[in-house]
Amino acid sequence: MKKIYRFSDYSFFTEMSELARKNNSFDLSLGLPDFDIDERLKYYLKESAESLVHQYEPLSGNPSLIQNIIRFNSDRKNGINVNENEISIIPCATFALHTALKTVLNPGDEVVIIQPSYYTYGPSVVMNGGIPVYYEPEADFCTDWDRLKCCISLKTKAVIVNSPQNPTGKIWSQADWSQLYNLIADRNIYLISEEIYDLYCYDGTEHYSSFLHPELRKRTFCIFSFGKMFHCTGWKVSYMLAPEDLTTEFRFHQQYLSYGANAPAQYALSKYLDGFDFHQHQGIMQHKRDLFNALIADTPLYTDHPCEGSVFQTVNFRHVSKTMTDVEFSKWLTAEKQVACLPLSAFYHLRQNSDYIRFSFLKKDETIIQAMEHLKKVL
Secondary structure, three states, rough: OOOOOOOOOOOOHHHHHHHHHHHHOOOOOOOOOOOOOOHHHHHHHHHHHOOOOOOOOOOOOHHHHHHHHHHHHHOOOOOOOHHHHEEEEOOHHHHHHHHHHHHEEEOOEEEEEEEEOOOHHHHHHHHHEEEEEEOOOOOOOOHHHHHHHHOOOOOOEEEEOOOOOOOOOOOOOHHHHHHHHHHHHHOOOOOEOOOOOOOOOOOOOOOOHHHOOOHHHHHHHEEEHHHHHOOOHHOOOOEOOOOOHHHHHHHHHHHHHHOOOOHHHHHHHHHHHHHHHHHHHHHHHHHHHHHHHHHHHHOEOOOOOOOOEEEEEEEEEEOOOOOHHHHHHHHHHHHHHOEEEHHHHHHOOOOOOOOEEEEEEOOHHHHHHHHHHHHHOOO
């Protein structure tokens, strides 16, 4: 008898955001900014309306945007050299992950998902006929490579990694990618690497992409997001790097699902990316992380794992309650204390509890200050 995997009709993310709205809470639950996008982005989007870019772009994407992606990635400190046949402009990271799975999976194939992980990963595997296999990290969110090896079987077809990771803020290093490769080197296993918070690495750390590993690169779908980079998620434009053979296979499926991404937005993003100041952008977000962590230190909540990257901070709440589950605490903090968060267990397949909640610091400075001052008073 076929095994049926059930997933909730609505995500806990939606539920908590609605709870925050009903209680007029400071909403630090989701990674959505409460500040405006750069005025230059608006200008270029307006310019696109006069530039006759209202029809489909090529399946690969806007040629000018592709060239600027090549230049942007080569200019990184850990530069990624790619050619135009290895780049696909797609509607969003979720689309890329889902279509990459469709490209490589056969019914019954297993996919290792490194937790905690975003809630769409498991359903995407199942919807493509695969079977999710969940790996849980150590208490400090580091990877136990022997335990991860035990998750890999003869049926494993792919591994999904997110770095910098949502929700823990952990960053995979060059050594981590090498460790992963050692586990799968002699197997026909693909890597789906979601690197959508690549701009947000802190304390002097520079993003190190899986696509830099010379052998992993041959089997990797590496996903990035302009929506996350430039705080314009509603524009629905992302990009993916993959070797030419996998790109060809990916586009075979892409043409029947979405074909291209938002054409006027691709035009605007291309203009904006040309001359984009990466370090200024990164510095702004590190300031917000540091501001959040400095202020939450004045509350009973505490950060025993300061985030290395992303726009999220996990926070231990056990000085406030030793009995509530993280779900109960999150709902209580959101509804009763009017500061919204998410429970860490929402990022696991089966775990029902943890010592942690997650906040987003992708907010105006005044929002962070007001929310933390409020917590200081009410906890």
